[in-house]
Amino acid sequence: MNLAQKLEILADAAKYDASCASSGAKRRDSSNGKGVGSAGGAGICHSYSPDGRCISLLKILLTNVCIYDCQYCINRRSSDVARARFTAEEAIRLTLDFYKRNYIEGLFLSSGIVRNADFTMEQVVRVARELRETHDFRGYIHLKTIPEASQELIEEAGKYADRISINIELPSEKGLRELAPEKNLRRTQEAMGGIRQRIEGSKEEKKHYAKHHRATPRIYASGQSTQMIVGADASDDSSILKRSDHLYRGYRLRRVYYSAFSPIPASSSVLPAKAPPLVREHRLYQADWLMRFYGFNVGELTPSEGALKGNLDLDLDPKLSWALRNREQFPININRASREELLRIPGIGVRSVDRILKVRRWSAVRLEDLTRLRISLRKCLPFIETIDHNPVRLNLDGDRLKERFLPKPEQLEFDFSASRSSALTGEV
């Protein structure tokens, strides 16, 4: 099998992992090194695939041979896909060759599980070690780790990688038992806890270095993330978001990626035949965004009663949907409300809120000012008060208010993908 054929199989095998970020690394470049590479800041998406996902890293599996049997995964032992394996040298060559042509920000390396967790993890870590130590590669490295691997190996992975991740896969223990019999929620969370401790420990160490020396050595990855598959088990949105809330709070994850379970070749008879609508994934990203940056509590995001109990409304973004459920909190006065309150207004994002706060120090804000700040009035108008606008006329209590926002039937399919970068970030 030649390199191209291996790449075909091992890129295909890796594509169901949604994480792509190359952000949040420590700022560095190659100017005092002997190789190439830089990182830091927002990270760069070097290309986009027609599936709307960014291509930032060379995302491959070291091998797609796997002894586990996760039903949603194309690489599970019961699948009949073609199998391949990169040697460490091949993975390293590809990374460097792609990097030097500016195709990628770095490497995202994962692997099917061969023999056992430690054996597999050793192979993965070796690639990262040689990239860093032999080739002085300073680009981004994201390593997928296995919760059952030994602490020492996870430790070593974190020494070379900017980000390490362990996929939680499903929000509940029950789901895992049914669909990923070798995996386990507690072990995964324990490993995430260990990683958080190490990341924080290395931050302390760094402060110490900063005090006593000048140069700070690379000590440990600066973040961890995870992925949850949506729609493969029966979990509702509220349990998915609750799990995320636990993960963010307990293990300080940078990101939780939601990946709508996608039909795969060689699919399993245990799985639902139909994939969930992609818009569900998008709504989860938006809700996640509200938890992370808008001060929403996880319990507020999904309705606690009614037909949609426990689930996000697919027709409306979760902030608007929350506002319609909590109309008594509106209207919010643009000129007097606190930052926290402004963040609750549908259609007004974090950046707009901060602009409003700046502007209103100097002059009272009118509707035309909002338009100038490029805020779309369509969404926020019924919920706000300015010196020249009071929403009473818009009948904040009427049933028609919700209808106002429902997408026209034919729009539904396309609306979410058209929303530019928000499709990827979940910003609302």
Add this chain to the structure above:
Amino acid sequence: MISVAIEQSFDSWRSRAREFLQKGISPSEILWSSREACQDELFHMGEASEKRDRSHVRIPKAFFDLAETVACHREEERWALLYSLAWRISRGGERHLLSLETDREIRRAHAMAKDVRRDCHKMRAFVRFRKVGESATGREQFVSWFEPFHHIVERNAGFFRGRFTGMDWSILTPEKCVHWDGKELHFTEGVSKSYAPDDDELEDLWRTYYRNIFNPARLKLNAMRAEMPVKYWKNLPEAPLIRELTNSASYRVNQMVDRTALTPKDRPKSSYLDGLHESNESLTLSQVPGSIAPYTLDEWREMASCCRACPLWESATQTVFGEGNPNAEIMIIGEQPGDQEDLAGRPFVGPAGKLLNDALSAAEIGRGELYITNAVKHFKWKPSKGSVSGRGPKRLHDKANRNEMKACRPWLLGEIAKIQPSTIITLGNTAAQSVIRQDFRIPSERGVVKGPNDVGFGGKIIATVHPSYLLRVRDRKEKEAEMRRFVDELRLAGDFSH
């Protein structure tokens, strides 16, 4: 009216602008334009009404940062716009102008700056190097062709130098080219595309990657176009694949869906997999066994790690069981694990644990003489206010309720029964209530406990505060006094047991 032609450089605009501001020449009297590097620079068309007002002109640094970016924009209006802003800020009494994003000119400047930043970012993303050879010293040499929309080559050069220090490279553009030889950046005039190489052997592999990382089951063309605008496609080696991938997507999905599903295979012979399955099955224990008598302490600990006798396990990471010398004379019982203990799976490793350690060494009690545990074995927490990301604690300690304390008590009783210490020190209310009496109160009953206790313990019991209480005392003097008292109480235990 003054007509001034600026070459494409922020510095030349700045020196002109500074001069005009000092002379007090208003924006309406200047006609700004761009010029090629070697044209004549200043024309006077009639007389400008120079006010000769040489008062000091002060402009905030933030303006220069914005202006430097706007200066790279290709629109001719940028010089006049920047001058107008500089004028309004320094002479028009609008020093806060920069924060007024509702102002028309400020908005325009921000929009232009955004265009420039975006173009810079896209250049960093979409430059594609092609290898042309190796230098005599063995450095790989690469050349790229790129067509920026704004004047960003110089602005971006540093980025490429920092990233690709270890190779020689040139980026050719129609306006300006930049070259790196390992020592210095050089800039030369623009060239045409024919100067750039038109292939690289790696591009086939890159296209292989591009083709296979695409998931046909989730076509989202708009999202792709928004981030990779069509105008850049012509220089991207992977772009020609987009049409083919898009067109075949639905066919591929149908093929997938039509295939019969595969049933799970039995697991192969593997002691590793057997171990995983065994551990997954033994992970739940819905009730605490009545007595530790049939078990060893280690078995007790093992069972506790699977406990689900109350709801606390669910939002915690793991059971935090006691640890220390199994023959200890002194047993310390805290309330419950905290954030750090929950992660580490060990009691008293967080800030309260550090303080306890300090107090113990002050009382000359070694950790080797102790067994340390908690009344409740899982971390109970409530969410902090505000967003889940960002700084600060996210899981706040929450007091276990009666039911939870009661559910967890058998684990503690088992520990006491096995360790058989001669002294028990309880830290804080919860621990004291769990061991001594449900209505026991610190501080009123603090100290050596007289009378019976709920665990039927015959040795000495000392009830004191939880170290986290000491952490909360703000006043330094008071803190020292409290710490002394705490150490004295610990020392009491040390004396008793000897």
